[in-house]
Amino acid sequence: xxxxxxxxxxxxxxxxxxxxxxxxxxxxxxxxxxxxxxxxxxxxxxxxxxxxxxxxxxxxxxxxxxxxxxxxxxxxxxxxxxxxxxxxxxxxxxxxxxxxxxxxxxxxxxxxxxxxxxxxxxxxxxxxxxxxxxxxxxxxxxxxxxxxxxxxxxxxxxxxxxxxxxxxxxxxxxxxxxxxxxxxxxxxxxxxxxxxxxxxxxxxxxxxxxxxxxxxxxxxxxxxxxxxxxxxxxxxxxxxxxxxxxxxxxxxxxxxxxxxxxxxxxxxxxxxxxxxxxxxxxxxxxxxxxxxxxxxxxxxxxxxxxxxxxxxxxxxxxxxxxxxxxxxxxxxxxxxxxxxxxxxxxx
Numbered sequence: 001x002x003x004x005x006x007x008x009x010x011x012x013x014x015x016x017x018x019x020x021x022x023x024x025x026x027x028x029x030x031x032x033x034x035x036x037x038x039x040x041x042x043x044x045x046x047x048x049x050x051x052x053x054x055x056x057x058x059x060x061x062x063x064x065x066x067x068x069x070x071x072x073x074x075x076x077x078x079x080x081x082x083x084x085x086x087x088x089x090x091x092x093x094x095x096x097x098x099x100x101x102x103x104x105x106x107x108x109x110x111x112x113x114x115x116x117x118x119x120x121x122x123x124x125x126x127x128x129x130x131x132x133x134x135x136x137x138x139x140x141x142x143x144x145x146x147x148x149x150x151x152x153x154x155x156x157x158x159x160x161x162x163x164x165x166x167x168x169x170x171x172x173x174x175x176x177x178x179x180x181x182x183x184x185x186x187x188x189x190x191x192x193x194x195x196x197x198x199x200x201x202x203x204x205x206x207x208x209x210x211x212x213x214x215x216x217x218x219x220x221x222x223x224x225x226x227x228x229x230x231x232x233x234x235x236x237x238x239x240x241x242x243x244x245x246x247x248x249x250x251x252x253x254x255x256x257x258x259x260x261x262x263x264x265x266x267x268x269x270x271x272x273x274x275x276x277x278x279x280x281x282x283x284x285x286x287x288x289x290x291x292x293x294x295x296x297x298x299x300x301x302x303x304x305x306x307x308x309x310x311x312x313x314x315x316x317x318x319x320x321x322x323x324x325x326x327x328x329x330x331x332x333x334x335x336x337x338x339x340x341x342x343x344x345x346x347x
Contacts, residue, residue, distance in 0.1 A: 001118075003249070004028045004074045006059045006107060007081030009040040012122055012180055014189045015242040016078055021048035023246060028072045029054045030065065031081070036192060043188040059103040065110040076118035076252075077169075078245055079107050082152075085200070086126065089148035100151035104158055112168050118252045119159070119169040120245050125178040125234070125264070127153040130298050137304035138176070138260045145298060156260075163258045171256050173248035177241050178234040178264030178303040182323040187333030190326070191238075202233070202274055203323060207331035210284040219271055221290040225299045230271035232300040234264040237318035237326070247312040264303025265316040274320070281324035 003020055007013040008029025014036070017027045021044070029041055029052060041054040053072070057064040059081040068074070082100040083089060089096040104121070111117045126149030127142045144150045156174055163172055181203045183190025191204045200208075208214040219230055226232050244263040251259070269277075275286050308314045 001076050001249070002026045002028070002072055002074050003076045003078060004030055004069060004072065005078045005080060006030045006065075006103070007036075007079075007122075009033060009036040009038070009054065010080055011036075011191045012177065012238060012241060012245075013078070013080035014040050014044060015184060015238045016080065016245045017044055017052065018047055018184065018189065019239070019242040019246050020078075020249070021050060021052065027052055028068065028074065030057060030059065030068055032056065032058045035083070040189055040192075047184070047186060047188060060098070060106045062106045062109050065106060066113045069110055069113050074117070075114060076120070076249060077107060077111060078120045078122070078249070079104065080122040084124065084148065086146050086148050089146050089151070093147040096147045097151045100148075101154050101158070104155035108158065108162050108167075108169075114168065116171070117169040118171045118249065120173045120175060120248050120252070121156070121159060122245070123152050123156055123174050123176045124148065125176055125262070125301050125303065127156065127176060128301070131300060131302075135266070135302050135304035136262070138262055138307055160258060171252040172258045173252055174258070174260040175241075175245060175248060176260065176262050177244075178236050178262065178301060180238045180241050181235040182237040182239065182318065182326040183330035184239060185326060185329070187329045190330030190334075192334075202271065203235070203278070203327040204331075206275065206278040206286060206324075207282075207327050209286045210278065210282040210328065211331055211335065216287040216289050217275065218291040219275070219288040220297065221292065226270055228270050228272045231297065232268035232270045232302070234267060234302045235269050235274065235320065235323055236264045236303075236316055237323050240265075240316040240318055244308060244312065244314045247308075247314045251312050259311070261308045261312060262303040262305050263308060263314070263316075264305055265319070266303055266305050268300055268302045269320055274324075277320050278324045278328070281321065282328045
């Protein structure tokens, strides 16, 4: 299949691109490079051993997006573009809605140019909000507590209304990923959002402290709802999530309509447990300092992934140790690549 990945040089998008290329699909990346490393496209070509075209554009530009779909004869879109960080959404709520909601509207309008197109939409566990049950399945109430979750839920509703209205696309999978983490084993691609800032997921921030780029890790101190007083998350390896997206693409070739799937390990890990696991993987001590809780903090998220296992034949294969090891390897690889000597710069 010819697959266009919006946000294709981003975290989930790049790993999905690699997975799809390795499965024989022809992949085109679409990205404005606002939150990603411009070298990712060439690194993907190295890993895939085949051309991986990159179209520079903003996903909200429907005209450019439509032309790209037609030019590359695209019959499936994996929509990963948007602003996805919880912290970023709190600091920049209008940008979050603009990219996540307007971007999805643009994708839906552009896909009218395709013949019976397939859409895989990258959503998030953030749409659920505070859990009412020990495990969150796809029917769990959606009561998001952040602009990230609210914008993605609205984007999901746009997609649902389009499908119900018999508009294109007619084959859709909404993928609610639980806390993507880790990196490809090569170290060439990973979560670049926090390598040069205070952003990024927990594993990326742990890597920054372990590498000496940050002095300490702010560790959220929450209520006694959790055993060690820190939040619990269902950290899921990004390569497992990419495999889930690929499985959804195969599923939609045989099934019409709209389908929603959780992607997670189904196991909770506290932030303190993650710190200890990362210390073991890196051989470095990670100083932590408690920070205040807020009333909107979701203290625990754990995915119920039985539906993905039954319908997609998918389940996460990588554990916490591999997540930490691959995150640390990615951080070290990027430091090596970006060192002055590697760039031919005299120190």
